[in-house]
Amino acid sequence: MRESTALDQMICFQLYAASRAMTALYRPHLEPHGLTYPQYLVLRVLWHDGPTTIRDLGRTLKLDSGTLSPLLKRLETQGHITRVRATHDERTVWIHPTDTGHALQTAIGDLTQELVCATGLTVDELTQLHTLLHRARGTGNTTPPEEPV
Amino acid sequence: MRESTALDQMICFQLYAASRAMTALYRPHLEPHGLTYPQYLVLRVLWHDGPTTIRDLGRTLKLDSGTLSPLLKRLETQGHITRVRATHDERTVWIHPTDTGHALQTAIGDLTQELVCATGLTVDELTQLHTLLHRARGTGNTTPPEEPV
DNA sequence: CGCAATTTAATTGTGCACAACTGATTGGTG
DNA sequence: CACCAATCAGTTGTGCACAATTAAATTGCG
Numbered sequence: 001m002r003e004s005t006a007l008d009q010m011i012c013f014q015l016y017a018a019s020r021a022m023t024a025l026y027r028p029h030l031e032p033h034g035l036t037y038p039q040y041l042v043l044r045v046l047w048h049d050g051p052t053t054i055r056d057l058g059r060t061l062k063l064d065s066g067t068l069s070p071l072l073k074r075l076e077t078q079g080h081i082t083r084v085r086a087t088h089d090e091r092t093v094w095i096h097p098t099d100t101g102h103a104l105q106t107a108i109g110d111l112t113q114e115l116v117c118a119t120g121l122t123v124d125e126l127t128q129l130h131t132l133l134h135r136a137r138g139t140g141n142t143t144p145p146e147e148p149v
Numbered sequence: 150m151r152e153s154t155a156l157d158q159m160i161c162f163q164l165y166a167a168s169r170a171m172t173a174l175y176r177p178h179l180e181p182h183g184l185t186y187p188q189y190l191v192l193r194v195l196w197h198d199g200p201t202t203i204r205d206l207g208r209t210l211k212l213d214s215g216t217l218s219p220l221l222k223r224l225e226t227q228g229h230i231t232r233v234r235a236t237h238d239e240r241t242v243w244i245h246p247t248d249t250g251h252a253l254q255t256a257i258g259d260l261t262q263e264l265v266c267a268t269g270l271t272v273d274e275l276t277q278l279h280t281l282l283h284r285a286r287g288t289g290n291t292t293p294p295e296e297p298v
Numbered sequence: 299c300g301c302a303a304t305t306t307a308a309t310t311g312t313g314c315a316c317a318a319c320t321g322a323t324t325g326g327t328g
Numbered sequence: 329c330a331c332c333a334a335t336c337a338g339t340t341g342t343g344c345a346c347a348a349t350t351a352a353a354t355t356g357c358g
Contacts, residue, residue, distance in 0.1 A: 012171045014282035019168035021286045022161045091306040119285045129281040133163035136268045137170045240336040
């Protein structure tokens with residue numbers, strides 16, 4: 001029964017450890033391009049959605065400006081994005097992927113197969129895991145998973 | 150089919166987001182005691198196992214000395230632990246919980262119910278999630294979940 | 299219109315994570 | 329015994345996360 005009393009702990013630590021382990025799987029594929037995993041997530045949003053505001057990036061990735069501002073500044077320094085303040089509402093800043101930013105998409109390629117194999121889970125299990133994880137965040141959040149997620 | 154091509158991405162982001170969301174659930178319960186979530190994990194190991202070496206803490210929590218050394222220094226400053234270098238092998242350092250460190254266990258109490266409810270998942274689903282997460286780390290790792298995990 | 303509340307991005311400060319390295323200690327092997 | 333490789337903790341540097349604050353722009357309401 002102490003299994004059940006420690007259940008939340010175990011879930012939380014498993015999440016914490018699994019998240020870091022998964023990020024570690026990406027690292028060797030991203031580091032050659034000078035990217036971190038959060039930077040890669042930002043680029044995925046830009047690849048998928050095109051130019052995006054910092055506000056929307058924050059809502060998609062669940063990160064605040066305290067995290068995104070310096071991260072985007074680094075991506076800009078690397079030449080992967082540009083930052084343009086909107087003219088009609090000067091509070092918002094638009095993030096545009098540059099040509100080199102777009103080029104990274106093909107340069108990095110599709111990491112799916114390799115990483116799915118690394119987990120050792122079947123596609124069914126991964127789908128199951130995905131559903132449980134999504135449900136575990138926001139209570140009663142019934143909206144389907146978004147891209148690029 | 151683009152669902153499946155983005156599957157690893159989605160899983161990885163879900164892990165990343167769910168882990169941070171879960172940590173955020175703990176924060177209001179730990180912050181009054183001046184603890185962070187990683188510090189709380191260390192204390193849970195000490196509450197469960199008693200005095201432990203830094204090496205074993207690192208293996209249990211999957212953290213290296215670069216993370217643990219300053220973290221433990223902060224726990225020592227707060228008076229929750231002591232650091233004692235072993236006499237028979239002066240490379241290893243033993244971490245002992247102090248009385249105030251032990252007292253935190255009852256002061257913080259059991260957060261299980263509250264956090265399980267916050268996820269909105271059933272016990273069965275949490276068990277399922279736990280199993281999948283554990284399997285997703287280490288390929289072919291068939292050892293059962295450890296404490297405190 | 300005038301002004302307070304809200305929105306947005308940026309900044310500051312703290313604490314992880316993790317790579318790379320240092321330095322001390324230990325164990326094993328010739 | 330001498331020496332070399334391995335082990336262990338600590339340090340340094342970079343980049344997230346996140347709370348709290350700041351400042352500018354916008355919105356809404358009287």
